[in-house]
Amino acid sequence: METLLSFDKVYKDYPSGPSIIHALKETNFEAKKGELIAIVGPSGSGKSTLLSLAGALLTPTGGTISINGKSVGNLSSKEQTALRLEEIGFIFQAAHLVPYLHVKDQISFIGKMAGKSAAELEKDTASLLSQLGISDRANFYPKDLSGGQKQRVAIARALINQPSVILADEPTASLDTERSREVVELIRNEVVKTSRTAIMVTHDERMLDLVDHVYRMEDGILTQES
Template identity: 55%
Template sequence: MRKKKEKSKEVKNQNASIRGKSTLLSIAGALLSPTTGTVMIDGDNTADLSTRKITELRLKKIGFVFQAANLIPYLKVSDQLQVINVIAKNKTKSQQEKGKELLQHFGLVHRINNYPNELSGGERQRVAIARALINDPKIIFADEPTASLDSKRGREVVEMLAEEIKTRGKSGIMVTHDERVLDLCDRVVTIRDGKLEE
């Protein structure tokens, strides 16, 4: 009986820690508002911005990669990237070309007319990374990007993400409990009992 209680407490603590990390990322990415403190993105204090300006900030300066690729099931791969451009009212021929270049870069050209359910988990995450890069954001937030993948595919996805961030001169923040990919990070910070520890 005691073992069951201890195990239940351990699972609760892990879940609270994961929620804490994801909440931190959501606040940093202007998806949630902080109750205290200040979030600065490219010189802008998010607390001082109107809803319209925050939406604009997310569209133009932030890219998100979530643990589930969050692809739209009824859109082909080629259209997944253009969704961001449509929302940003930036659907130009050059942006469509950029979308094709990104898909080629990620080895997905042969999948351009496929739907998400026809892709492997790793392919879906590569589409999600390409989508996060389509508007050339200044910062990429990745929330548990390896969660739905096996260790080999998870490693490949994080390697790809780290390479893109470095070669394109971006900043990147990743939330993960997968310690096997920590060597790919420049800096590792742990949330313990609600506090950040390096």
């Protein structure tokens, strides 16, 4: 299977007075097409640092990160912004929906930023809403949605530019068990059906039977468990 995200000897340090915090110790990691990967571990262990590095939001202190064959370190700031728009879809713990935008506009706004045409966006947005079972909420505001519906909108927004890599940071934290499984199953189905890859940081070990691989983060060290 083709590798869509890779870390080659990647590490991240932060200066802290006279000492250095090793937020992520030297890490080798690969995520391939069709894989949903979970990263678990206690707060402060380095999970968010790894996800931010994978999303080109942080620059590593050393090592090489490649996304869909492109070395992130070789890109200019402008090219990294374009890469995030085109190749990476973000799903956060809180859906972070814009209060004054209808559901369909929450999704199309991200596509506009990537330069998609209005006709293309209308078609793709309608398709995603249908796929995720929320077509009847297209003209609703976030305040009129349930927690599960908000996360479905967040998933649609993450997918609108057809990214290679989906990064999900605690996507089920505010949901009950039933809605949590629903959200993770939706992410898994999208990954398998469209040959993307997804990395999910989670404390919710009830969802681990739905993923292909589990990694644990402890004190900045990433190890594969399954």
